[in-house]
Amino acid sequence: MSYDVIVIGSGPGGYVCAIKAAQLGLKVAVIEKRATYGGTCLNVGCIPSKALLHASEMFHHAAHGMDSLGIEVSAPVLNLEKMMAHKDATIKSNVEGVSFLFKKNKIDGFIGTGKIVAAGKVSVTAEDGQVQELDTKNIVIATGSDVAGIPGVNVDIDEKVIVSSTGALDLTKVPQNLIVVGGGVIGLELGSVWMRLGAKVTVIEYLDKLLGAMDADVSKQFQRMIAKQGMDIRTEAKVTAVEKTEAGAKVTYEPVKGGEAVTVEADVVLISTGRKPYTEGLGLEGAGVALDNRGRVEIDHGFKTNVAGIYAIGDVVKGPMLAHKAEDEGVALAEILAGQHGHVNYDVIPGVVYTQPEVASVGKTEEELKAAGVNYKVGKFPFTANGRARAMQVTDGFVKILADKETDRVLGGHIVGFGAGEMIHEITVLMEFGGSSEDLGRTCHAHPTMSEAVKEAALATFAKPIHM
Numbered sequence: 001m002s003y004d005v006i007v008i009g010s011g012p013g014g015y016v017c018a019i020k021a022a023q024l025g026l027k028v029a030v031i032e033k034r035a036t037y038g039g040t041c042l043n044v045g046c047i048p049s050k051a052l053l054h055a056s057e058m059f060h061h062a063a064h065g066m067d068s069l070g071i072e073v074s075a076p077v078l079n080l081e082k083m084m085a086h087k088d089a090t091i092k093s094n095v096e097g098v099s100f101l102f103k104k105n106k107i108d109g110f111i112g113t114g115k116i117v118a119a120g121k122v123s124v125t126a127e128d129g130q131v132q133e134l135d136t137k138n139i140v141i142a143t144g145s146d147v148a149g150i151p152g153v154n155v156d157i158d159e160k161v162i163v164s165s166t167g168a169l170d171l172t173k174v175p176q177n178l179i180v181v182g183g184g185v186i187g188l189e190l191g192s193v194w195m196r197l198g199a200k201v202t203v204i205e206y207l208d209k210l211l212g213a214m215d216a217d218v219s220k221q222f223q224r225m226i227a228k229q230g231m232d233i234r235t236e237a238k239v240t241a242v243e244k245t246e247a248g249a250k251v252t253y254e255p256v257k258g259g260e261a262v263t264v265e266a267d268v269v270l271i272s273t274g275r276k277p278y279t280e281g282l283g284l285e286g287a288g289v290a291l292d293n294r295g296r297v298e299i300d301h302g303f304k305t306n307v308a309g310i311y312a313i314g315d316v317v318k319g320p321m322l323a324h325k326a327e328d329e330g331v332a333l334a335e336i337l338a339g340q341h342g343h344v345n346y347d348v349i350p351g352v353v354y355t356q357p358e359v360a361s362v363g364k365t366e367e368e369l370k371a372a373g374v375n376y377k378v379g380k381f382p383f384t385a386n387g388r389a390r391a392m393q394v395t396d397g398f399v400k401i402l403a404d405k406e407t408d409r410v411l412g413g414h415i416v417g418f419g420a421g422e423m424i425h426e427i428t429v430l431m432e433f434g435g436s437s438e439d440l441g442r443t444c445h446a447h448p449t450m451s452e453a454v455k456e457a458a459l460a461t462f463a464k465p466i467h468m
């Protein structure tokens with residue numbers, strides 16, 4: 001069989017690239033080694049975690065957030081099996097959606113492991129060992145990423161007691177104590193899920209703050225809020241051992257600045273120290289495809305590897321490991337392969353932490369602007385001064401806008417607060433169009449909405465906020 005494009009991997013990068021390429025008239029096949037399409041994101045990532053984040057938030061709200069609104073309810077009872085069934089049904093409907101879209105767009109799907117035999121030739125090995133060879137003009141590597149361990153520490157992830165995010169999405173009972181190694185997005189989201197359901201959660205983080213790359217104002221405020229919710233946060237702590245015990249597991253860490261080692265015990269330990277590009281068994285070496293010094297497939301501005309006809313996108317290449325970044329690369333590459341001019345604006349890729357409150361960010365942080373010597377100004381507005389936030393009892397957090405001091409062009413937006421993940425998009429669109437804080441501040445916003453805080457933060461950047 002012969003194709004214009006064969007995509008290896010059906011995550012948000014791969015499946016979106018395949019659909020777009022087919023929409024543009026190319027003959028496309030996708031190879032996926034998992035039993036279902038959708039990659040990490042739909043099967044064991046974004047989608048299942050959000051199903052559990054929502055359900056656990058509802059549980060927590062029913063237990064703690066109703067009384068002050070004048071609604072008296074008896075203590076909610078957790079049915080974890082049913083909650084997990086909701087998560088599984090959410091996964092099922094999403095992965096089936098991808099299968100449907102493949103059929104609709106006449107994309108051939110192959111379940112099996114894809115291997116690049118040479119430029120223009122890919123083999124698919126099915127679970128029963130049968131091998132098929134396919135010819136193609138172009139190959140797209142979209143094989144994503146896998147769990148990274150802890151550098152220098154031998155960790156035996158059994159997905160029951162010592163778990164990765166995959167096991168943490170599938171626990172059969174609420175742990176009494178959960179240790180989260182790594183205070184990044186995935187650890188904090190999954191830690192929040194189990195904390196809301198009753199676990200005592202301890203987060204051990206090497207850096208001096210949570211959410212490493214986020215704007216420092218935002219991560220500081222967020223850390224205060226999550227600690228107030230009961231999460232035990234231990235920063236500047238270097239984990240040196242993770243071991244199983246009779247009762248569960250123990251984690252040993254040393255203070256980064258020196259001092260006595262500390263051991264913490266728990267019934268479950270989540271290792272969430274990051275992800276690494278996944279290239280195993282792909283035949284890259286044989287095909288002569290170069291990797292960079294971090295094991296990622298090396299590409300140029302047009303997603304081209306060093307071998308003609310082989311391209312790569314998503315988590316397996318440089319850039320933030322985010323589903324929407326992979327999707328945008330998929331669309332841009334499909335356009336390039338169809339002879340158009342695909343492009344991704346890497347300066348305007350939002351990032352969201354789906355905790356409660358949410359944290360959302362786009363563009364530069366204040367620290368990045370300082371380091372680059374940019375002359376910038378800051379506008380901030382707290383949700384305590386927003387009428388809708390008061391009505392909904394979600395006054396924690398603020399909006400922060402960073403703009404160029406001379407041109408007023410918005411360079412970054414950072415929000416911590418209820419619904420931050422939705423609100424960030426008006427700053428994202430503004431930045432995509434090269435807008436200024438005055439453009440944003442003079443745009444009429446519906447009242448009463450949380451988004452008025454974004455407008456007020458913009459007003460605070462170039463003039464003065466009204467409601468403060």
Ligand SMILES: Cc1cc2nc3c(=O)[nH]c(=O)nc-3n(C[C@H](O)[C@H](O)[C@H](O)COP(=O)(O)OP(=O)(O)OC[C@H]3O[C@@H](n4cnc5c(N)ncnc54)[C@H](O)[C@@H]3O)c2cc1C
Nearest residue numbers: 009011012013033039040045046114144314315321322323
């Ligand atoms: C718990 C968790 C929560 C997350 N939440 C979010 C979120 O809320 N928002 C967000 O933007 N991102 C989130 N992410 C990150 C997101 O999942 C990834 O950025 C995204 O899935 C990357 O897409 P991709 O297409 O590059 O690769 P993947 O989604 O990893 O897909 C790659 C696919 O390739 C397949 N594959 C690999 N090798 C082969 C081979 N040789 N042959 C055939 N198939 C192969 C794999 O089986 C996999 O299905 C989360 C990740 C995790 C783990």
